[in-house]
Amino acid sequence: MKHLLLIIALCSSTFLVAQTKYEQGMRKAMELWDQDKLDEASNLFERIATVEKDNWLPSYHVAQIAIVKNWRDFENQNETTLKVNGDKAQEYINAMRTIEKDNPYADYLQAQLYTVWVAYDGMKYGMKYAGTIGELYQKMVKKDPDNPIFIADKAQWDMGSAKYFGSSIEPYCAELKRAIALFATFKPETEFHPQGNVKRALESAEACN
Structure with a gap:
């Protein structure tokens, strides 16, 4: 019995260490992102993704950073640069789908791309x-x-399409405002799950006033 308890304790200890290393790595990568060190953050997320083969979150963040880089200084971007970042984003979106076929966050990133x-x-x-x-x-x-x-990004896309075709954005304002209200109580599953961008939703909602 003592041997069994010892084995269980050792297995639990190994699991906790592994979890701690994952969490430490993810927190460090998020910190680098917050510091606007996008390449360093992406490299660390990539390294974590090679270890966490059944976890789609590191791949999500690699793809998200690649898409963010395409939006940076957008007017001065050329098609070659957009393709390099876009291909990297697509690679990691595909990796997310390999891990979890119907992951809506893979669709979310695909729509952004x-x-x-x-x-x-x-x-x-x-x-x-x-x-x-x-x-x-x-x-x-x-x-x-x-x-x-999802609600906010869909409403923003619909509003942009309506503006492009000269239609009213009013039908989509209610959904955008609903998203803003939901953000107040939204709790991602973990600290590493997508958080959303309520600030951008609020800025978009100004067009509804």
Whole structure:
């Protein structure tokens, strides 16, 4: 019996150490991101992803950073740079889907990635991606109907499309305001899960006033 208890204790200790290393690494990567050290943060998330093969969160953050880099100084970006970052984002979105096939956060990032291309050249990429973006948002909101991250981004996409076609944005304002209200009580599953961007939602809602 003593031997069994010792084995259980050792296994538990090993598990806790592994968890601690994961958490320490993720916190360090998030800290680097907060310091705007995007390349360093991405490199650390990539290293964690190679170890945490059944955990989609490190891959999520690698893809998210690559997409953020494409939005940075967007007007001065060229198509080659967008493609390099976009290909990296796609690689890690695919990795997320390998780990969890129907992960709505993979759809969320995919919609963001396609939106970069539509924003870059609407004439060239609008017909190619706009319909798919709408479908992705419909899918993720249907899967998680009270997630303010999905609701807000879908409303912002719909508002942008309405403005482009000269339509009223009013039908989408209610959903955006609902998302803002939900952010007040939104609790991600862990500190490393997507947090959303309530500030951007609030800024978008100003167009509704």
